[in-house]
Amino acid sequence: MSEVSTVSVARPRSNRAVIITTAICVALLLALGTWQVFRLQWKQQLIESREAALTANPVTMADIEAGIEHGYDVDFLKVRMTGEYRHDATRYVYRPRGKRPGVQVITPFIDRTGFVVLTDRGFIDEAQIGSAQGMRLPEGEITITGITRNRAGDRNLFSPEPDLARNVWYWYDLPAIAASLPEDVSADVAGQPPITASVFVQAEPGTEPGEEKSPEPEDLKVELPNNHLQYALTWYYLALVLMVMSWLFIRRRRREGGAGGSRA
Numbered sequence: 001m002s003e004v005s006t007v008s009v010a011r012p013r014s015n016r017a018v019i020i021t022t023a024i025c026v027a028l029l030l031a032l033g034t035w036q037v038f039r040l041q042w043k044q045q046l047i048e049s050r051e052a053a054l055t056a057n058p059v060t061m062a063d064i065e066a067g068i069e070h071g072y073d074v075d076f077l078k079v080r081m082t083g084e085y086r087h088d089a090t091r092y093v094y095r096p097r098g099k100r101p102g103v104q105v106i107t108p109f110i111d112r113t114g115f116v117v118l119t120d121r122g123f124i125d126e127a128q129i130g131s132a133q134g135m136r137l138p139e140g141e142i143t144i145t146g147i148t149r150n151r152a153g154d155r156n157l158f159s160p161e162p163d164l165a166r167n168v169w170y171w172y173d174l175p176a177i178a179a180s181l182p183e184d185v186s187a188d189v190a191g192q193p194p195i196t197a198s199v200f201v202q203a204e205p206g207t208e209p210g211e212e213k214s215p216e217p218e219d220l221k222v223e224l225p226n227n228h229l230q231y232a233l234t235w236y237y238l239a240l241v242l243m244v245m246s247w248l249f250i251r252r253r254r255r256e257g258g259a260g261g262s263r264a
Contacts, residue, residue, distance in 0.1 A: 015250045022246040026239045033235035040228035050076045050222045058145050061115045061197055068198050075150040076222075079201060082143045083111040085119075089181050092129055092168045093120075101126045103168060105215040106177060108185055109144070109201070110194060116185060117197040118177060119146065121208070122215030129166055136210035144208060146201040147220050172200060 058080035067074045085107050092103035102125045109119045121136075128135070151172030162169040162176065169177060178196045185194075205217040 015253065018246060018250060022242060025242055029235050029239035029242065033232045033239070036228045036232035036235060040226070040232065043224065043226045043228055047222055047224055047226065050224070053077050053147070054220055054222070060113060061111050061117060062113050064148055065115070065195075065198060074148055074199060077148045078145065079148055080143065080145045081109055081111045081113075081115075081117060081201070082141065083109055084141050085109055085138060086181075086185055087137050089185055090167070091118075091177050091180065092166070093172055094168055094170045095123070097123055103129060106200070108181055110185070111197075112141070114194050115197045116178070116181070116194045118174060118200050119144075120149065120200050120202045120218075122203065122217035124214050124216070128214060129168065134212055135214050136208055136212040138209045142209060144203055146203045146207065148199045149202050150199050174198075174200065 053076050056078050058078040061079060061081060064074050064077065064079060067077075086109075087107060089108050091106045093106055094102075095104050096102055100123075102123050105121045105124055106118050107121055109117045111117055124135070149172075151174065159171045162173070164180070167180070202220065203217050204220055207217075
């Protein structure tokens with residue numbers, strides 16, 4: 001009697017699902033990397049425009065407000081104002097410097113062109129809130145320069161409500177700070193009640209007269225993080241890794257399928 005040997009043939013397993021899933025994931029990773037490249041170009045242009053603004057000729061608050069009406073981005077533009085401070089209406093925004101708890105001094109500046117401009121004059125320690133000792137308090141009409149700042153995005157979910165007893169805010173809430181000002185701040189300027197400017201102005205160091213060190217103005221410099229190149233390379237690298245891993249996986253399955261089919 002002759003024995004009939006049975007040969008089991010393994011059915012090759014389809015790699016279609018692996019290929020489709022890999023293609024979708026790689027396409028998504030490449031799209032994310034390309035998006036970061038566009039973000040990189042945008043950020044570089046923004047940094048260049050802000051650096052150029054620091055050396056540009058200053059404009060007036062009227063120019064800034066006209067730009068807002070026409071839809072232009074007026075953040076970080078150099079501006080010159082002539083008028084006087086209302087130190088009695090000073091407000092504060094809590095903003096520590098490193099390990100020093102303190103606030104930014106926000107004083108309304110009555111620009112003679114007809115605007116009340118909330119001006120960020122610099123930093124003081126928290127203990128100096130409400131004190132005139134050692135403070136720079138220029139009186140009368142002066143001319144100052146600064147940079148316009150749109151601070152609307154500074155608020156987060158953890159920002160506390162303002163401490164109205166001390167006139168301290170915990171983010172740059174321009175409408176609320178403006179609403180808290182005394183009514184006589186809106187006294188006539190050039191025959192008309194002044195308009196509250198739509199942006200803050202960060203005072204340039206050395207622009208105010210006076211020898212006192214406080215408030216300590218911030219340096220006017222561009223500090224925008226630009227990590228988009230690293231992000232783009234990371235997404236592209238992940239796409240490459242995924243393609244290599246999928247190729248190795250498919251090759252191993254084919255080898256195992258071929259070996260299984262040759263066994264008796």
